[in-house]
Amino acid sequence: MILGDWDADGVVSAAELLYAQRNLGLYPIKKRCNVMVRPVGPRSIEEVADEILSVEPRVIALVDIPFTTSVGKFLREAKSRSISLVYIDHHLSTIFKSKELEKIVDELIVGKVPTALLVYHLLKTIGARLTPRLEMFVRATGVIERSKRPSKRLERLVRIVVDISKALTHLREEELWRRLVEWLASPLAFSAMPFSHDVIERIRRISESSDKRxxxxxxxxxxxxxxxxxxxxxxxxxxxxxxxxxxxxxxxxxxxxxxxxxxxxxxxxxxxxxxxxxxxxxxxxxxxxxxxxxxxxxxxxxxxxxxxxxxxxxxxxxxxxxxxxxxxxxxxx
Structure with a gap:
């Protein structure tokens, strides 16, 4: 099971792991298997912990989720049920608590670059190659998270990723998040994006009004x-x-x-x-x-x-x- 944050970094990171596991059979388990994906927040994880753990997954991978007391409680409960744990993140709370986390999880990867890049470099070291679309989204997410100026080639995609991130964090629709992760992880190059233009425009108008204030x-x-x-x-x-x-x-x-x-x-x-x-x-x-x-x-x-x-x-x-x-x-x- 892959748990990711609601924003663009969480979505793209979850899609990378989903592709590596389901399509390539490389990570976290070295064989193709069924994978569940779900968005969670660092505090709301406590509300859905029982539901997640009742599925009894062999491995739970958490990506781009800042460490909190609630996350720690969830991890300890999962560990007590002999579930293998992978934690990949770049948030300060996770970095500061890395020594504590090392005692709980089976694999911990923390760093100062966006989580999508941490996952990308991890997969690259084990020989995994992402689809061109997913790789472009990794690059665009890296630009946004590090507040860099996008290249001409990435400008349009960066704008799309920003709109998607705002839509997800505003709407908080689990099914929409899941469909986007599935789309990004799809090996089919010409599959349609699971967002209607109307949804993006509506969020963009809300965002522009908020930005003005x-x-x-x-x-x-x-x-x-x-x-x-x-x-x-x-x-x-x-x-x-x-x-x-x-x-x-x-x-x-x-x-x-x-x-x-x-x-x-x-x-x-x-x-x-x-x-x-x-x-x-x-x-x-x-x-x-x-x-x-x-x-x-x-x-x-x-x-x-x-x-x-x-x-x-x-x-x-x-x-x-x-x-x-x-x-x-x-x-x-």
Missing amino acids: LKELATELAPTAHRIFNLRLVDARGKLRSRGGSALASMLYRTFRSPVAVIVETKDRAPLLIIRGKGALPYRIALVLVRMGIVEDAGGHQSLALLKLRKDVDINEVESMLRKAMLEVSRTL
């Missing part, structure tokens, strides 16, 4: 930013909750063309620090802040760090802590 908010908040070397710190509490915070950070990152740190609040009113930047800078800053002991929980990936701060942390001290972190990071560059 975020752009207006980013324009309003930009003048309030505090400069810490080349990083801008923006306090968005009272303006936006944690939902939408990542998108706002990305919007401000494009506005300033330099790294940004945005403070919002979670549902339980804990401060959430979102760091957006180029390459692994947010990841490096996050590592320092975690070592400082002010972080309760960490998420995101190398270019977008989501740090839930302890409630007793003085927000007025966050700027000085970020300054110390930036200084420490600069010494290692």
Whole structure:
């Protein structure tokens, strides 16, 4: 059984494993066999755990799912039932908990590149060749996840992948996710995409409306930013909750063309620090802040760090802590 996150990286990663297992018989099991695929979130996995485990799969592969307490509980239960576990991911929480995960799962692959690329390189080392379509989607996902400028050849596909990712995360339709994974893993070159044009257009209109509101908010908040070397710190509490915070950070990152740190609040009113930047800078800053002991929980990936701060942390001290972190990071560059 393959479990993947809802977004494009999760879909493409799941499709790669599905193709490698069902069509090539190479990985995770070295023979062709029936494969089930299912989308799960890092917290909703607890709600469907009994249903998944009741199938009694020989192997469960989790791709692009950030490690959480719920994921850990699920893995331990699966292990107690003698189910082999494969975990492939690039999120910060998974990287930070890798030593704990090594004691639970049978195969752990973590890295700073998008999960679709981790799976791609893994399959390449065992001699697996993907279909041209699936390989192009891997490349497009890598561009999006690392916020790179697409080549002329990939521009149109990148736009399609962005629309698909938004549609999946907005609609949360399990059957639609599954059909897309099956389509990507299909060896048939001319099979039709399982999305109607109307669905994409509807999501695109919703997305454009949301982007417009975020752009207006980013324009309003930009003048309030505090400069810490080349990083801008923006306090968005009272303006936006944690939902939408990542998108706002990305919007401000494009506005300033330099790294940004945005403070919002979670549902339980804990401060959430979102760091957006180029390459692994947010990841490096996050590592320092975690070592400082002010972080309760960490998420995101190398270019977008989501740090839930302890409630007793003085927000007025966050700027000085970020300054110390930036200084420490600069010494290692």
